[in-house]
Structures are given as C-alpha cells and as structure tokens.
Amino acid sequence: MSMMTRSDLAGVAMTPDNIRTKKLPLGVSLLVAVVAFGLAAAIVYGAGIGNWVLVVVLGWILYLVGLFLAASRVEGSRAARNRSWQSLIYSACVLAILPLASVVWTLVSKGVERFDANFFNTSMNNIGARDANGGAYHAIIGTLEQVGIATLIAVPLGVLGAIYLVEYGRGKFANTVRFFVDVMTGVPSIVAGLFILSFWVLIVSPWFNNGQPRFSGFAAALALSVLMLPTIVRSTEEMLRLVPGPLREGAYALGVPQWKTILKIVIPTALPGIVTGVMLAVARAAGETAPVLLVAGGADAINFNPFDGNQSSLALFVYQQAGDASKYAPARAWTAALTLVALVLILTIAAKMLARRNSLTR
Amino acid sequence: MAKRIEASNVTSYYGSFKAIDSISMTVEPKTITALIGPSGCGKSTFLRSINRMHEVLPGARIEGRLTIDEQNIYDPDVDVTAVRRLIGMVFQRPNPFPTMSIYENVVAGLKLNGVKKKSVLDDAAEQSLKSANLWEEVKDRLGRPGAGLSGGQQQRLCIARTIAVEPQVVLMDEPCSALDPISTLAIEDLMFKLKDRFTIIIVTHNMQQAARVSDKTGFFSIDKTGEPGRLIEYDDTQKIFSNPSQKKTEDYITGRFG
Numbered sequence: 001m002s003m004m005t006r007s008d009l010a011g012v013a014m015t016p017d018n019i020r021t022k023k024l025p026l027g028v029s030l031l032v033a034v035v036a037f038g039l040a041a042a043i044v045y046g047a048g049i050g051n052w053v054l055v056v057v058l059g060w061i062l063y064l065v066g067l068f069l070a071a072s073r074v075e076g077s078r079a080a081r082n083r084s085w086q087s088l089i090y091s092a093c094v095l096a097i098l099p100l101a102s103v104v105w106t107l108v109s110k111g112v113e114r115f116d117a118n119f120f121n122t123s124m125n126n127i128g129a130r131d132a133n134g135g136a137y138h139a140i141i142g143t144l145e146q147v148g149i150a151t152l153i154a155v156p157l158g159v160l161g162a163i164y165l166v167e168y169g170r171g172k173f174a175n176t177v178r179f180f181v182d183v184m185t186g187v188p189s190i191v192a193g194l195f196i197l198s199f200w201v202l203i204v205s206p207w208f209n210n211g212q213p214r215f216s217g218f219a220a221a222l223a224l225s226v227l228m229l230p231t232i233v234r235s236t237e238e239m240l241r242l243v244p245g246p247l248r249e250g251a252y253a254l255g256v257p258q259w260k261t262i263l264k265i266v267i268p269t270a271l272p273g274i275v276t277g278v279m280l281a282v283a284r285a286a287g288e289t290a291p292v293l294l295v296a297g298g299a300d301a302i303n304f305n306p307f308d309g310n311q312s313s314l315a316l317f318v319y320q321q322a323g324d325a326s327k328y329a330p331a332r333a334w335t336a337a338l339t340l341v342a343l344v345l346i347l348t349i350a351a352k353m354l355a356r357r358n359s360l361t362r
Numbered sequence: 363m364a365k366r367i368e369a370s371n372v373t374s375y376y377g378s379f380k381a382i383d384s385i386s387m388t389v390e391p392k393t394i395t396a397l398i399g400p401s402g403c404g405k406s407t408f409l410r411s412i413n414r415m416h417e418v419l420p421g422a423r424i425e426g427r428l429t430i431d432e433q434n435i436y437d438p439d440v441d442v443t444a445v446r447r448l449i450g451m452v453f454q455r456p457n458p459f460p461t462m463s464i465y466e467n468v469v470a471g472l473k474l475n476g477v478k479k480k481s482v483l484d485d486a487a488e489q490s491l492k493s494a495n496l497w498e499e500v501k502d503r504l505g506r507p508g509a510g511l512s513g514g515q516q517q518r519l520c521i522a523r524t525i526a527v528e529p530q531v532v533l534m535d536e537p538c539s540a541l542d543p544i545s546t547l548a549i550e551d552l553m554f555k556l557k558d559r560f561t562i563i564i565v566t567h568n569m570q571q572a573a574r575v576s577d578k579t580g581f582f583s584i585d586k587t588g589e590p591g592r593l594i595e596y597d598d599t600q601k602i603f604s605n606p607s608q609k610k611t612e613d614y615i616t617g618r619f620g
Contacts, residue, residue, distance in 0.1 A: 255446040
C-alpha cells in the first residue's frame with residue numbers, strides 16, 4: 001500500500017498537520033431550536049391542524065434537521081452525523097422514559113386520594129356501592145401470602161434447576177429441559193391458572209375438603225410459581241454462566257469438591273444478579289390477575305389462611321374496583337395500584353441491599 | 363513432603379482431538395521443572411493432566427500412567443479432590459475469589475475443606491502470606507477484598523492460597539505472563555524459596571525465566587497445527603540451554619522458530 005499523501009486527503013479539513021476543527025457554538029444550537037419550534041408553532045397553529053403535541057413533535061424533527069444542516073456547514077459532515085446520532089439517541093432515551101414517568105405520575109396523583117389509614121386497615125366486607133370507605137387490607141394480605149409462598153416454591157426449584165443446567169447438565173436431557181423452560185416463559189398466565197384450576201383445585205383439593213373442590217390462596221401461589229419458575233431459571237442460568245471458569249478451577253485446584261465450589265464460590269459471585277432475576281419474577285407474579293381470579297376466586301373479606309377459602313390480591317382488587325359501578329371504586333383501584341407498585345419497589349430495594357451486604361464489592 | 367511425579371506414555375484427548383502424544387518424564391521431589399515450547403504444543407494440557415484439572419472440560423480424557431510416589435492418580439478408586447489437594451495449581455491469570463477478603467481467600471482451601479478453628483486458620487493465613495512474600499504488604503488490610511490488590515499481589519495471593527492447603531506439588535501455568543518484570547522477579551524469588559518444601563512444575567513462554575529458575579527443562583513441540591504435541595527433549599536446564607541434543611530444541615531456544 002502506498003503512503004497517503006496530502007493530495008489524497010483533499011477536501012478533508014482535518015489533516016495530519018491540522019488536528020483542530022471548528023465547533024458549532026452552543027448559541028447556534030439554541031438558535032436552531034428556537035427557530036425550529038417557532039416554525040413548527042407557526043405551521044401547526046397557522047394551518048389549524050393540531051395542538052401543542054404536534055408542535056413538539058414537528059419542532060423536534062425540524063430541530064434535528066436544522067442541527068444537522070448547521071453542523072455540516074460549520075463542522076463538516078462527519079461531525080454533523082455524530083451530532084445527529086447523539087441527538088437521536090438522547091431523544092430515544094427521553095421517549096423511553098416518558099411513559100414510565102407518566103405512569104408513576106398518574107399513579108401517585110390519583111392514588112393519594114384514598115392513601116389513608118382506613119384503606120390499609122379495612123377490607124371490602126359489607127362495603128356497599130354508596131360507602132366511601134373500604135380498603136385493600138384483605139388484598140394486601142392475599143398478595144403477600146400468595147407471592148411469598150410462590151417465591152418459596154419457585155426460588156429453590158428455579159435456582160437448583162439453573163445450577164443443574166449450568167454446572168451438571170450435558171447432552172440431550174439438559175437441552176430438553178432448557179427448551180421446555182423457554183417454552184414455559186411464553187405460557188400465558190391464564191393458562192397457568194387453568195392448569196392449577198384443573199389439577200389442584202378440581203382434583204387435589206377435594207381430598208382435603210370432604211370431596212368438595214375449594215379455592216385457596218395456595219392454589220394461586222402454585223399458579224404464580226409456575227409463572228415465576230422459567231424467569232428465575234433463565235436469569236439465574238445467565239448469571240451463573242457469567243461467573244468466570246477460572247474461579248471454579250481455582251477452587252477445584254484447592255481440592256474443593258464441586259458442590260462446595262458451587263455453594264461457596266459460584267453462587268455468592270452471581271448472587272446480586274440472581275436476586276435481580278428473582279425480583280423480576282416476583283414483580284411479574286405480584287401483578288398477575290387472571291390466575292388469582294381463577295383459582296383463589298377473589299374475596300371481599302379478610303382471609304389469613306392461604307390454604308382454605310377464597311382470597312383476593314392487589315392486582316385482582318384493582319381489576320374488580322376498576323370495573324365496579326360505585327363512584328368510590330376508581331379511587332380505591334388507583335390507590336391499590338399505587339400500593340402494589342410501592343410494595344414491589346420496597347421488596348426490590350430490600351432484596352438488593354441484602355444481596356449487597358455480604359459481598360465485598362464497594 | 364514433596365513427592366516424585368512419574369508420567370509414562372501420557373496421551374490426552376479433547377473429544378476426538380489428540381492434544382499430546384505419549385509424554386514420559388520423571389520429576390524429582392524438591393526440584394523446579396520448566397516446560398517450554400511454542401503455543402498450542404500441549405504444555406498446559408500436560409500440566410493440567412497432572413492434577414486431573416483437564417477433566418473439568420467436557421470430553422477430555424487421558425491414556426497412560428501418571429503416578430505420584432508410585433500411586434496412579436488415574437486409578438478408578440482415586441478421589442479427584444484428594445489428588446488436587448495433593449497437587450496444587452496456580453493459573454495464568456490471577457483468580458482471587460471476588461466475594462472474599464484477602465484473609466478469606468488465603469484460607470479458602472482450608473475452610474472449604476472443613477477446617478473451622480480460628481487459631482489454625484489465622485496461623486495458616488500468616489504463614490502462607492509470609493511464604494508468598496505478601497504478608498508485609500497486606501497485613502494491615504486482611505479484611506479488604508482480594509480483587510482490590512494489584513496484578514502481581516493477586517498472583518502472590520493465589521500462590522499463598524495454593525500453599526495454604528499444604529500440597530506436595532505446585533503446578534504453575536505461566537504464572538508470570540500477566541505480570542510486570544518486578545512482580546515476575548518477586549514470584550521467581552518465591553519459587554526458589556518454595557523449592558525447599560514443594561515439587562514445582564512451571565509452564566512458561568519466557569525462556570530466560572526457564573533458564574533462571576528451573577533445574578530441569580522439558581521442551582514440547584508440534585509438527586504442525588492439528589498434530590498432537592510431543593516432548594522433544596527433557597534434560598538438565600544447564601544442558602538444554604547450552605548443549606541440547608536435539609536440533610529442534612536448539613532451533614527453538616536460539617529463536618530460529620516459534
């Protein structure tokens with residue numbers, strides 16, 4: 001290959017002798033923005049084709065185009081492309097966060113109305129359409145018990161299953177297991193609910209209940225654990241695979257047996273990631289409505305016993321209140337939704353702090 | 363304490379790929395043996411088969427006899443963890459356990475093998491860190507994470523961890539390749555010190571290092587890629603580096619190939 005000469009680079013402002021280049025001043029960017037939004041407002045309101053939303057969208061597009069043109073005039077096309085992509089990426093980020101912020105804002109602003117002691121102390125027992133009171137105490141109990149039991153079932157099974165897949169599983173059987181875990185990830189929650197309804201509620205529960213099928217919170221927990229299991233297996237599997245092989249070999253080289261290596265070296269190293277996966281599964285389970293409706297039946301009264309009788313849950317409570325004819329019901333639904341989000345958030349933060357406490361990474 | 367290692371016709375496979383072909387050599391107790399040769403010639407494979415570490419990889423298997431003081435470590439009734447407790451290993455890249463402190467790293471082998479007494483663990487930690495020339499540098503921060511040390515310190519921490527379980531043989535797989543010259547010197551000094559207690563086998567790409575530290579040197583080579591590695595020559599280090607009997611060895615150490 002011949003040496004590049006100056007003439008090969010003609011037209012490029014930056015040469016080996018000149019590493020400086022012009023920068024677009026901030027003032028110009030701002031000017032472009034003002035012009036773009038002014039123009040957009042003039043077009044939209046002048047033609048009478050929309051409101052401020054269209055102004056923002058159109059203004060933003062005009063701003064991106066204007067910025068590209070201005071930058072390519074001043075800085076050259078490479079820098080202009082860089083600037084445009086950067087702006088696009090920031091825009092995408094803002095767009096992605098907007099719905100989330102909107103959800104949180106709506107929940108908080110509408111949820112505070114009934115965010116009072118009465119809401120957390122009472123159930124919906126004997127609350128008629130004209131009663132302003134009534135609360136979600138029974139639903140909170142139901143969510144905590146059902147999700148708690150589901151977690152107790154799904155976490156050991158899921159984590160052990162993932163350990164099998166990563167550390168021991170070889171060949172056809174492991175591949176089959178992995179395939180079915182993938183398939184299970186896509187099982188709709190209503191199907192999980194139907195499975196537990198036909199298996200647990202209709203076949204097993206009559207054995208304990210004088211031949212009568214019986215709804216229970218435990219059945220809901222079973223359905224939720226079916227939903228949680230694949231999430232936990234897959235996320236734990238990914239996390240265990242991220243643990244470097246040399247760490248395992250380092251432990252083997254000390255004469256540590258495999259099971260102890262997994263327990264004392266591999267799991268602690270992957271723990272923060274495993275906890276994150278478990279919390280994702282918990283959040284998904286806590287938000288499920290259909291299985292609870294199918295196999296726990298829903299209830300208005302407080303029922304502490306998850307093994308016997310109907311139970312409600314927060315998600316189910318939201319669903320029922322949102323569809324209720326009473327004018328006081330929507331406020332209860334919003335507050336229950338806010339409570340559910342807050343509950344999951346608190347659990348997630350608590351779990352992350354617990355997972356971090358033991359590790360030394362500071 | 364230190365033990366003799368004898369390999370006879372050791373052939374190793376990864377699946378259907380033959381990695382090394384009938385290696386035979388005897389390593390005397392309390393010596394340092396260096397294994398040199400071009401990349402991919404099976405030095406590490408041979409080293410890893412000495413403490414059955416190659417079995418960690420799926421599909422790996424071995425033929426031939428490998429004995430430590432007359433006991434074949436590949437006999438079916440041999441407990442592989444016992445073999446590894448007897449034959450420790452230091453890896454190319456320092457691999458301290460990231461969730462453990464410096465102290466916990468050093469005593470990890472003992473603790474995970476069931477030693478619980480605090481005084482025993484404390485003693486072992488101090489002795490091993492002193493043997494690894496690391497004690498002075500870390501004695502005030504034993505509770506800090508092991509992964510926070512520099513590369514050379516981490517490697518010495520791994521050596522301390524290895525010798526804390528009192529093995530008889532220490533295998534080193536290019537222990538200095540990720541380290542700067544000063545850390546390398548520290549580890550070479552350490553090897554001389556450990557020679558009094560352990561049999562040491564070291565794989566290295568650095569021929570000066572082999573010449574400096576080892577009593578005996580084995581030269582591995584392959585004919586071409588895809589062929590199994592062979593032991594071309596195994597003799598006193600002095601002889602290998604001054605007057606090798608094989609043309610190929612001479613070519614390699616004088617830098618004519620590889």
